[in-house]
Amino acid sequence: MNGLTRRCLQAFLLALPLVYSQLVTGAELKPHPMLTGMPGFVLAEREDKPFDRVQIDDFELAGKISGQKGSVSYEGHISVLKYVDESQATSELAVFRNYQTALKKIGAVQLNSGYGTSGNDVRGGFHVFQQPAAQGGATVLLYINSPQWYSLTIIQPAALVQSVTASALAESIRKDGLATVQINFATGRAELPADAAPLIREIVALLKADRQLQLSIEGHTDNVGQAADNRKLSLTRAQNVAAAVAQGLGDPKRVQAVGHGADVPVADNRTEDGRARNRRVELVKRKAG
Numbered sequence: 001m002n003g004l005t006r007r008c009l010q011a012f013l014l015a016l017p018l019v020y021s022q023l024v025t026g027a028e029l030k031p032h033p034m035l036t037g038m039p040g041f042v043l044a045e046r047e048d049k050p051f052d053r054v055q056i057d058d059f060e061l062a063g064k065i066s067g068q069k070g071s072v073s074y075e076g077h078i079s080v081l082k083y084v085d086e087s088q089a090t091s092e093l094a095v096f097r098n099y100q101t102a103l104k105k106i107g108a109v110q111l112n113s114g115y116g117t118s119g120n121d122v123r124g125g126f127h128v129f130q131q132p133a134a135q136g137g138a139t140v141l142l143y144i145n146s147p148q149w150y151s152l153t154i155i156q157p158a159a160l161v162q163s164v165t166a167s168a169l170a171e172s173i174r175k176d177g178l179a180t181v182q183i184n185f186a187t188g189r190a191e192l193p194a195d196a197a198p199l200i201r202e203i204v205a206l207l208k209a210d211r212q213l214q215l216s217i218e219g220h221t222d223n224v225g226q227a228a229d230n231r232k233l234s235l236t237r238a239q240n241v242a243a244a245v246a247q248g249l250g251d252p253k254r255v256q257a258v259g260h261g262a263d264v265p266v267a268d269n270r271t272e273d274g275r276a277r278n279r280r281v282e283l284v285k286r287k288a289g
Helices: 006-013 092-105 166-176 194-209 227-249 272-278
Strands: 022-025 042-056 072-084 126-130 139-144 149-156 178-181 214-220 255-259 280-286
Touching: 042 149, 042 272, 092 126, 092 139, 092 149, 166 178, 166 194, 166 280, 194 227, 214 227, 227 255, 227 280
Parallel strands: 214 255
Antiparallel strands: 022 042, 042 072, 072 149, 126 139, 139 149, 178 280, 214 280
Protein backbone atom coordinates (compact mmCIF):
# COMPACT_ATOMS: atom_id res chain seq x y z
CA MET A 1 0.00 0.00 0.00
CA ASN A 2 3.00 2.34 -0.29
CA GLY A 3 2.09 5.68 -1.76
CA LEU A 4 -1.58 5.64 -0.78
CA THR A 5 -2.87 8.78 0.83
CA ARG A 6 -4.15 8.89 4.39
CA ARG A 7 -7.73 8.80 3.18
CA CYS A 8 -7.20 5.68 1.13
CA LEU A 9 -5.58 4.01 4.11
CA GLN A 10 -8.61 4.91 6.18
CA ALA A 11 -10.81 3.16 3.65
CA PHE A 12 -8.65 0.06 4.05
CA LEU A 13 -7.77 0.04 7.73
CA LEU A 14 -10.30 2.10 9.70
CA ALA A 15 -11.05 -0.70 12.15
CA LEU A 16 -9.15 -3.26 14.20
CA PRO A 17 -9.34 -6.56 12.29
CA LEU A 18 -11.26 -9.20 14.21
CA VAL A 19 -10.32 -11.99 11.81
CA TYR A 20 -7.87 -12.39 8.95
CA SER A 21 -7.63 -9.80 6.19
CA GLN A 22 -6.52 -10.66 2.67
CA LEU A 23 -4.95 -8.11 0.31
CA VAL A 24 -4.74 -9.20 -3.33
CA THR A 25 -2.88 -7.44 -6.15
CA GLY A 26 -2.01 -8.20 -9.76
CA ALA A 27 -3.47 -10.92 -11.97
CA GLU A 28 -5.52 -12.55 -9.19
CA LEU A 29 -7.74 -9.50 -8.81
CA LYS A 30 -11.42 -9.80 -9.59
CA PRO A 31 -14.06 -7.05 -9.42
CA HIS A 32 -16.84 -7.28 -6.87
CA PRO A 33 -19.94 -9.04 -8.24
CA MET A 34 -22.12 -6.13 -7.13
CA LEU A 35 -20.30 -3.39 -9.08
CA THR A 36 -17.85 -3.37 -11.99
CA GLY A 37 -15.10 -0.83 -12.55
CA MET A 38 -15.31 2.18 -14.83
CA PRO A 39 -14.17 1.63 -18.45
CA GLY A 40 -10.51 2.58 -18.78
CA PHE A 41 -9.76 1.99 -15.08
CA VAL A 42 -7.73 -0.97 -13.83
CA LEU A 43 -8.42 -2.73 -10.54
CA ALA A 44 -5.10 -2.22 -8.73
CA GLU A 45 -5.83 -3.53 -5.24
CA ARG A 46 -8.54 -5.43 -3.43
CA GLU A 47 -8.81 -6.24 0.26
CA ASP A 48 -11.49 -8.44 1.85
CA LYS A 49 -12.33 -8.90 5.52
CA PRO A 50 -14.98 -11.46 6.55
CA PHE A 51 -16.02 -9.22 9.44
CA ASP A 52 -14.85 -5.74 10.38
CA ARG A 53 -15.96 -2.18 11.04
CA VAL A 54 -15.53 0.93 8.88
CA GLN A 55 -15.86 4.27 10.67
CA ILE A 56 -16.00 7.63 8.91
CA ASP A 57 -15.75 10.95 10.73
CA ASP A 58 -18.18 13.66 9.64
CA PHE A 59 -15.42 15.79 8.07
CA GLU A 60 -14.52 12.87 5.78
CA LEU A 61 -17.97 12.78 4.17
CA ALA A 62 -18.85 14.52 0.94
CA GLY A 63 -21.42 16.97 2.30
CA LYS A 64 -23.36 15.49 5.20
CA ILE A 65 -25.91 12.84 6.14
CA SER A 66 -29.20 14.34 7.29
CA GLY A 67 -29.76 13.96 11.03
CA GLN A 68 -26.32 12.46 11.60
CA LYS A 69 -23.86 14.04 14.02
CA GLY A 70 -20.30 12.88 14.48
CA SER A 71 -18.93 9.72 12.91
CA VAL A 72 -20.82 6.95 11.13
CA SER A 73 -19.79 3.31 11.20
CA TYR A 74 -20.78 0.14 9.37
CA GLU A 75 -19.99 -3.49 10.18
CA GLY A 76 -20.06 -6.70 8.18
CA HIS A 77 -18.15 -8.37 5.36
CA ILE A 78 -15.96 -5.63 3.88
CA SER A 79 -14.44 -5.43 0.41
CA VAL A 80 -12.24 -2.47 -0.55
CA LEU A 81 -11.33 -2.03 -4.21
CA LYS A 82 -8.99 0.61 -5.64
CA TYR A 83 -9.25 1.50 -9.33
CA VAL A 84 -6.61 3.52 -11.20
CA ASP A 85 -6.35 5.18 -14.62
CA GLU A 86 -3.01 6.85 -15.27
CA SER A 87 -4.31 8.43 -18.47
CA GLN A 88 -6.84 10.58 -16.58
CA ALA A 89 -9.23 10.18 -19.52
CA THR A 90 -12.34 10.23 -17.28
CA SER A 91 -13.50 13.09 -15.07
CA GLU A 92 -14.35 12.77 -11.38
CA LEU A 93 -17.93 13.78 -12.16
CA ALA A 94 -18.27 11.03 -14.77
CA VAL A 95 -17.11 8.44 -12.23
CA PHE A 96 -19.59 9.76 -9.68
CA ARG A 97 -22.57 9.87 -12.08
CA ASN A 98 -21.91 6.37 -13.38
CA TYR A 99 -21.86 4.83 -9.91
CA GLN A 100 -24.80 6.94 -8.77
CA THR A 101 -26.84 5.48 -11.64
CA ALA A 102 -25.57 1.92 -11.18
CA LEU A 103 -26.33 1.94 -7.47
CA LYS A 104 -29.80 3.34 -8.02
CA LYS A 105 -30.52 0.38 -10.33
CA ILE A 106 -29.80 -2.08 -7.50
CA GLY A 107 -32.02 -0.19 -5.06
CA ALA A 108 -29.36 1.77 -3.19
CA VAL A 109 -30.25 5.21 -1.86
CA GLN A 110 -27.62 7.93 -1.42
CA LEU A 111 -27.48 9.10 2.20
CA ASN A 112 -25.14 12.10 1.90
CA SER A 113 -26.06 15.40 0.26
CA GLY A 114 -25.04 19.06 0.13
CA TYR A 115 -21.70 18.56 -1.61
CA GLY A 116 -22.29 20.44 -4.89
CA THR A 117 -22.34 19.14 -8.45
CA SER A 118 -18.94 19.86 -9.98
CA GLY A 119 -15.96 17.53 -10.27
CA ASN A 120 -14.25 19.39 -7.42
CA ASP A 121 -17.34 18.98 -5.25
CA VAL A 122 -17.71 15.21 -5.66
CA ARG A 123 -14.09 14.32 -4.97
CA GLY A 124 -12.22 14.17 -1.69
CA GLY A 125 -15.02 12.80 0.50
CA PHE A 126 -16.99 9.59 0.98
CA HIS A 127 -20.34 9.18 -0.79
CA VAL A 128 -22.58 6.76 1.13
CA PHE A 129 -25.17 4.55 -0.58
CA GLN A 130 -27.37 2.00 1.17
CA GLN A 131 -29.60 -0.81 -0.07
CA PRO A 132 -32.84 -1.73 1.71
CA ALA A 133 -32.56 -4.97 3.69
CA ALA A 134 -34.96 -6.69 1.29
CA GLN A 135 -32.54 -6.03 -1.59
CA GLY A 136 -29.41 -7.17 0.22
CA GLY A 137 -28.80 -4.44 2.80
CA ALA A 138 -25.34 -3.55 1.49
CA THR A 139 -23.66 -0.20 2.14
CA VAL A 140 -21.34 1.22 -0.53
CA LEU A 141 -18.77 3.97 0.07
CA LEU A 142 -17.47 5.70 -3.04
CA TYR A 143 -14.33 7.80 -2.61
CA ILE A 144 -13.06 9.75 -5.63
CA ASN A 145 -9.55 11.02 -5.07
CA SER A 146 -8.77 12.38 -8.56
CA PRO A 147 -9.17 11.51 -12.25
CA GLN A 148 -6.43 8.95 -11.61
CA TRP A 149 -8.03 6.82 -8.91
CA TYR A 150 -11.10 6.08 -6.82
CA SER A 151 -12.07 3.41 -4.32
CA LEU A 152 -15.20 1.39 -3.53
CA THR A 153 -15.83 0.05 -0.04
CA ILE A 154 -18.66 -2.48 -0.04
CA ILE A 155 -20.05 -3.58 3.33
CA GLN A 156 -22.42 -6.53 3.25
CA PRO A 157 -24.38 -7.85 6.25
CA ALA A 158 -22.48 -10.59 8.03
CA ALA A 159 -22.52 -12.01 11.53
CA LEU A 160 -19.40 -12.14 13.66
CA VAL A 161 -18.44 -15.75 14.32
CA GLN A 162 -18.43 -16.09 18.09
CA SER A 163 -15.34 -17.98 19.29
CA VAL A 164 -15.48 -17.22 23.03
CA THR A 165 -16.04 -20.26 25.27
CA ALA A 166 -17.07 -20.63 28.89
CA SER A 167 -13.72 -22.20 29.75
CA ALA A 168 -11.81 -19.29 28.20
CA LEU A 169 -13.96 -16.80 30.12
CA ALA A 170 -13.39 -18.74 33.36
CA GLU A 171 -9.62 -18.76 32.82
CA SER A 172 -9.53 -15.02 32.18
CA ILE A 173 -11.62 -14.31 35.29
CA ARG A 174 -9.44 -16.63 37.39
CA LYS A 175 -6.28 -14.93 36.16
CA ASP A 176 -7.32 -11.27 35.90
CA GLY A 177 -10.60 -10.98 37.79
CA LEU A 178 -12.45 -10.11 34.59
CA ALA A 179 -13.05 -11.18 31.00
CA THR A 180 -13.52 -8.80 28.07
CA VAL A 181 -16.00 -9.60 25.30
CA GLN A 182 -17.04 -7.82 22.12
CA ILE A 183 -20.70 -7.55 21.17
CA ASN A 184 -21.75 -6.28 17.76
CA PHE A 185 -24.13 -3.53 18.93
CA ALA A 186 -25.46 -1.23 16.21
CA THR A 187 -24.03 2.29 16.44
CA GLY A 188 -25.83 4.25 19.14
CA ARG A 189 -28.19 1.36 19.96
CA ALA A 190 -28.44 -0.96 22.94
CA GLU A 191 -30.53 -3.86 21.59
CA LEU A 192 -28.70 -7.19 21.72
CA PRO A 193 -27.93 -8.33 18.17
CA ALA A 194 -28.93 -11.83 17.12
CA ASP A 195 -25.29 -12.89 16.79
CA ALA A 196 -24.76 -12.29 20.53
CA ALA A 197 -26.81 -15.40 21.39
CA PRO A 198 -23.82 -17.83 21.38
CA LEU A 199 -21.90 -15.52 23.70
CA ILE A 200 -24.85 -15.26 26.09
CA ARG A 201 -25.05 -19.06 26.21
CA GLU A 202 -21.34 -19.26 27.09
CA ILE A 203 -21.74 -16.72 29.91
CA VAL A 204 -24.68 -18.74 31.25
CA ALA A 205 -22.58 -21.91 31.02
CA LEU A 206 -19.78 -20.15 32.90
CA LEU A 207 -22.12 -19.26 35.78
CA LYS A 208 -23.69 -22.71 35.86
CA ALA A 209 -20.24 -24.33 36.09
CA ASP A 210 -19.28 -22.15 39.06
CA ARG A 211 -22.30 -21.67 41.29
CA GLN A 212 -20.39 -19.33 43.62
CA LEU A 213 -19.47 -16.91 40.86
CA GLN A 214 -21.28 -13.57 40.67
CA LEU A 215 -20.67 -11.11 37.85
CA SER A 216 -20.81 -7.40 37.33
CA ILE A 217 -21.51 -6.88 33.63
CA GLU A 218 -19.90 -3.55 32.77
CA GLY A 219 -20.38 -1.59 29.57
CA HIS A 220 -17.76 0.75 28.07
CA THR A 221 -17.72 3.08 25.05
CA ASP A 222 -15.17 5.19 23.23
CA ASN A 223 -15.14 8.97 23.72
CA VAL A 224 -17.09 9.88 20.57
CA GLY A 225 -20.22 11.85 21.54
CA GLN A 226 -21.44 13.35 24.80
CA ALA A 227 -20.16 11.82 28.05
CA ALA A 228 -23.64 11.59 29.60
CA ASP A 229 -25.05 9.88 26.50
CA ASN A 230 -22.19 7.38 26.48
CA ARG A 231 -22.74 6.49 30.13
CA LYS A 232 -26.45 5.97 29.52
CA LEU A 233 -25.82 3.89 26.41
CA SER A 234 -23.19 1.71 28.09
CA LEU A 235 -25.48 1.10 31.07
CA THR A 236 -28.45 0.13 28.90
CA ARG A 237 -26.28 -2.25 26.90
CA ALA A 238 -24.93 -3.83 30.09
CA GLN A 239 -28.48 -4.15 31.46
CA ASN A 240 -29.62 -5.92 28.30
CA VAL A 241 -26.71 -8.36 28.49
CA ALA A 242 -27.39 -8.96 32.19
CA ALA A 243 -31.11 -9.52 31.55
CA ALA A 244 -30.39 -12.08 28.82
CA VAL A 245 -27.90 -13.91 31.06
CA ALA A 246 -30.28 -13.85 34.03
CA GLN A 247 -33.06 -15.27 31.88
CA GLY A 248 -30.88 -18.15 30.73
CA LEU A 249 -29.53 -18.75 34.22
CA GLY A 250 -32.81 -18.42 36.07
CA ASP A 251 -31.17 -16.38 38.85
CA PRO A 252 -31.05 -12.59 38.36
CA LYS A 253 -29.27 -12.05 41.69
CA ARG A 254 -25.97 -13.36 40.34
CA VAL A 255 -25.57 -10.62 37.71
CA GLN A 256 -25.66 -6.85 37.94
CA ALA A 257 -25.13 -4.13 35.33
CA VAL A 258 -22.84 -1.09 35.38
CA GLY A 259 -22.24 1.54 32.68
CA HIS A 260 -18.96 3.46 32.60
CA GLY A 261 -19.27 5.25 29.27
CA ALA A 262 -15.82 6.42 28.19
CA ASP A 263 -14.54 6.89 31.75
CA VAL A 264 -12.35 3.76 31.91
CA PRO A 265 -10.44 3.46 28.61
CA VAL A 266 -7.93 0.68 28.02
CA ALA A 267 -6.45 2.25 24.87
CA ASP A 268 -5.82 5.61 23.23
CA ASN A 269 -9.09 7.20 22.03
CA ARG A 270 -7.14 9.32 19.53
CA THR A 271 -6.84 6.35 17.18
CA GLU A 272 -9.53 4.15 15.62
CA ASP A 273 -7.67 1.09 16.88
CA GLY A 274 -7.85 2.46 20.42
CA ARG A 275 -11.51 3.45 20.14
CA ALA A 276 -12.37 -0.05 18.89
CA ARG A 277 -10.66 -1.60 21.93
CA ASN A 278 -12.46 0.76 24.28
CA ARG A 279 -15.90 -0.27 22.95
CA ARG A 280 -16.28 -3.40 25.06
CA VAL A 281 -18.23 -5.32 27.70
CA GLU A 282 -16.42 -6.67 30.74
CA LEU A 283 -17.48 -9.55 32.96
CA VAL A 284 -16.06 -8.62 36.36
CA LYS A 285 -15.98 -11.04 39.27
CA ARG A 286 -17.67 -9.55 42.32
CA LYS A 287 -17.83 -10.62 45.92
CA ALA A 288 -20.78 -12.74 46.93
CA GLY A 289 -23.38 -11.06 49.02
